[in-house]
Each structure stands twice: as C-alpha cells, then as structure tokens.
Amino acid sequence: xxxxxxxDILRNLLFAARWTVLLSIAAFIGGTIVGLGxxxxxxxxxxxxxxxxxxxxxxxxxxxxxxxxxxxxxxxxQFGLRIEPWTAAVLGLTLYASAYLGEIWRSGVEALPxxxxxxxxxxxxxxxQELRLVILPQAFRITTGxxxxxxxxxxxSTALASILGFEELVRTADALNNATFQPFRVYGLVAIxxxxxxxxxxxxxxWLEKRQAxx
Amino acid sequence: MNGAxxxxxxxxxxxxxxxxxxxxxxLTVTSTILGMIISVFGAAARRGHIRWLxxxxxxxxxxIRNTPFIVQLFFIYFGLPSLGVNLNPVWAGIIAMTLxxxxxxxxxxxxxxxxxxxxxxxxxxxxxxxxxVVFFKVILPQAMAVIFPxxxxxxxxxMLDSAVISQIxxxxxxxxxxxxxxxxxxxxxxxxxxxxxxxxxxxxxxxxLGFCARRYVGPGLS
Numbered sequence: 001x002x003x004x005x006x007x008d009i010l011r012n013l014l015f016a017a018r019w020t021v022l023l024s025i026a027a028f029i030g031g032t033i034v035g036l037g038x039x040x041x042x043x044x045x046x047x048x049x050x051x052x053x054x055x056x057x058x059x060x061x062x063x064x065x066x067x068x069x070x071x072x073x074x075x076x077x078q079f080g081l082r083i084e085p086w087t088a089a090v091l092g093l094t095l096y097a098s099a100y101l102g103e104i105w106r107s108g109v110e111a112l113p114x115x116x117x118x119x120x121x122x123x124x125x126x127x128x129q130e131l132r133l134v135i136l137p138q139a140f141r142i143t144t145g146x147x148x149x150x151x152x153x154x155x156x157s158t159a160l161a162s163i164l165g166f167e168e169l170v171r172t173a174d175a176l177n178n179a180t181f182q183p184f185r186v187y188g189l190v191a192i193x194x195x196x197x198x199x200x201x202x203x204x205x206x207w208l209e210k211r212q213a214x215x
Numbered sequence: 216m217n218g219a220x221x222x223x224x225x226x227x228x229x230x231x232x233x234x235x236x237x238x239x240x241x242l243t244v245t246s247t248i249l250g251m252i253i254s255v256f257g258a259a260a261r262r263g264h265i266r267w268l269x270x271x272x273x274x275x276x277x278x279i280r281n282t283p284f285i286v287q288l289f290f291i292y293f294g295l296p297s298l299g300v301n302l303n304p305v306w307a308g309i310i311a312m313t314l315x316x317x318x319x320x321x322x323x324x325x326x327x328x329x330x331x332x333x334x335x336x337x338x339x340x341x342x343x344x345x346x347x348v349v350f351f352k353v354i355l356p357q358a359m360a361v362i363f364p365x366x367x368x369x370x371x372x373x374m375l376d377s378a379v380i381s382q383i384x385x386x387x388x389x390x391x392x393x394x395x396x397x398x399x400x401x402x403x404x405x406x407x408x409x410x411x412x413x414x415x416x417x418x419x420x421x422x423x424l425g426f427c428a429r430r431y432v433g434p435g436l437s
Contacts, residue, residue, distance in 0.1 A: 058414070059410075059414060062371070062375075062413065062414040062417040062418065063375065063410040063411075063413045063414050063417070064375040064376070064377075064378035064379075064389065064410075064413055065375070065378075066378040066379055066381075066389060067378060067389060067392070067406055067409060067410045067413065068410070070389075070392075070393075070402070070406045071402075071403065071406045071407060071410065074396065074402035074403075074406065075402050075403035075406055075407070076403070077402075078401070078402055078403045079403070152280075152281065156281075156282065156283040156284070157283070159283035159284075159285045159286060160283075160285065160379070162285070163285075163382060170283070170285060170286060170289075173286075173289075174289075177293065182297070183289070183290075183293035183294045183296075183297060184290075184294040184295070184297040184298065186294075187286060187289050187290040187293060187294045188290065188294065190286050191278075191282045191286050191287070191290060194281065194282045194283060194286060195277075195278065195281045195282055198280075198281035198282070199277065199281045202277070202280060202281055
C-alpha cells in the first residue's frame, strides 16, 4: 500500500477542485442563457408559452437533480446518443439551473410596479424594448442576491456529477478513500474545500440582499 | 436496446417502486419531524442571549449550508465509523437529512422570529406570562404563519435530495430505479417514470402542507 500524507491527499483534492469550479462556471453560463429563455417564456403574453414554462420549472424543481442526470447520462444512449460524463453533467446542471434562475429573475420582474411598464409604453417603446431597457436591468439588480445564493446551490450540486463518473472533488475523494482508508480525513477535507468555495459567496449574497432591502 | 418505448417492466417493477416510494416518504417524514424540533430550538438559540450557544448554532448552520449533501452523507456513513460510531445506511440517511432540514429550517424560523415585532413579546410579558409560554404560545405560532411557505418548499427540497441516499444502498426510490434499469436495460423509461413519481410526491407534499397550514396555522395561507 502506498503511504499518503495529509498533504498528498489535500494536493490531489485541490487539483480535482478545479473541475468542480469549471463545471460550476459552465453550468452557470449555460443556466443563464437557457434561464433567460425560461424568463421570457414565463412573462410571455401567450398563454400556452407561459404554461409550458410553468411545467418546465415544475419538472426541474419537483424531481431530484440526480434523476435528471441519470435520464441524460443513462437514458440518452438508449436512443443511440453516446454522451460523456462531462457533457451530461453540464447539460443536466444547465437545465436544472435555468429553471431556478428563470424563476428568480421573474420574481424580480414581478416586483416592479406596473408604472414601469406604463412609462415605457408612454415613451412609445415596443414590448421588447421595454423589457430590455426598462424592466430587465432593474429586475436583475434587485435579484443579484438570490442569484448569487443560487450559485452556491449550483456549486454544491456539481458534486452529483461524481456519480456519473466525472472526476471532480467527490469522485477524487472516493478514489483517495479507497486508497487510504481514511474516510474521516478525506471527506472532512472535501467538506472544508467546498466550504471555502461557498461561504464567501453565501456571505456576499446576504450582503447584497441586505443592501437591496434598504431601498 | 434502441427503438420504441417499452413499459412492459412496469408489471413486475411497480411493487419495487412502491416500496421505494414508501422508504423515500419514511425518510422525509422522519427527518422533517426531527429537523423541525432542531430548528425551533436552533432558532431560539440564534436569537437568544447566550453567546456561545448562538455561535455554536451559527457554525452548524453554515457548515451544512455550504457543503454538498452527498459529502455530508459520506462523511457520516463512511467517516464516522473511524470514530467508533457505526451506523446502518438507513440511519446514516436519516441523520444526514435531519441535519440538513434542521440547518435550513433554523435559518427560516429565525428569520420568522425576527419578523415578529418586540411589541408582541412585551405585551405578553406585561400580561405576566412566563418567557417559555411567551415563546411557544405567542411568538412561535405567529412566526410559523409567516414562514410556512418557505418551510414547505424546504421539506420538498430535502425529499428530492434524499435520492442521493441511494448511493449508500438504502432501498429508496432511486435505488430501486437503478436496480430495475440494470435488469431491464430500459434506463430512459425507468428514470422517467421514477421522476414522475417524485414529481407527484412533491406536489402531494406541498398540497398536504398547504392544507395543514390553512387548518392549523391560520387561514389565508397556502
């Protein structure tokens, strides 16, 4: 058996943590793009569009993320689509994030008084222009706190990619645990690494929300 | 294995899925009850005047909120035995879920307590009620009415998180889904059906809690 010092374990974990960071960033970017689509669908004036968006959100917020990932990773090959763990994880986390981000931003849009829309109309703006120039900038501003808060949830959610075989923090921890038989130390360190990544963001989200509440 | 959808396995698999759903519900109910108890005392401590207790609860809440559920679960199930604490998988799952609901609900309840003005406490004290009575009979019920929707969605989220407990071989819904798909080679149909079961459970839990809220906490809540 190879001897692993504490430093060996930590070094390997920190090395794997970059995949956690990359996966989080990819999912956040993907989630933002798709989430904007969800937001637009949700505030659409066509009934069937927002109904569809409503069910999209219901499905992604009402089922376990793990099953969503399983459906993509194990389910798609059934139709002849081979998919890598990384692609499956990014795709799954993107869809999952889009449902939450879409809802968060919609709450921002709905928090704005009707007068903001009316003002846009009275200036002769089209609906799309109203959205882009008047509504969305304000809606995003008042929801930065919850958006950052969700980013923490997303970072934690990337841990599930380990189950698909993607070599991020938790997967590496499993391997180290099998090699060292020191689960207390290994998973303890993993918890600390996640904490160090998430805690500053949690604090920042809280600060943003407090600042927002003042207005 | 390609081709049209095949739900033939449902005839034999439905019993296993029902059992799995039962385990998922059991894990959720147990951890919700235990977590609520933690949260009421946790929130009271957080807003109380005992400094070290306040700090202790703070560390607990932040530790849980800033680490993934799967890491907490593995730490409890694989890590604790090295301290001489051996747990069976079901108990490890219940503990992990309880600690989770407890931490999030502590934050929610504490926020609810903060939303109830000092006037309520002062009025109750002026009537000569003991601090314990003031907390449980005057402040807490009002706080609960404010935060009920947030608590309900936390319970649903924790139930969905419980899918991860399949990874330590607890025979809940996702574990059964995995077993079925490995036998039938129909992963898409199996996971889709099981996702639908979770969705129905989530809607049912939300409805049930909403009903309880209207019945026991106060009218006008959903």
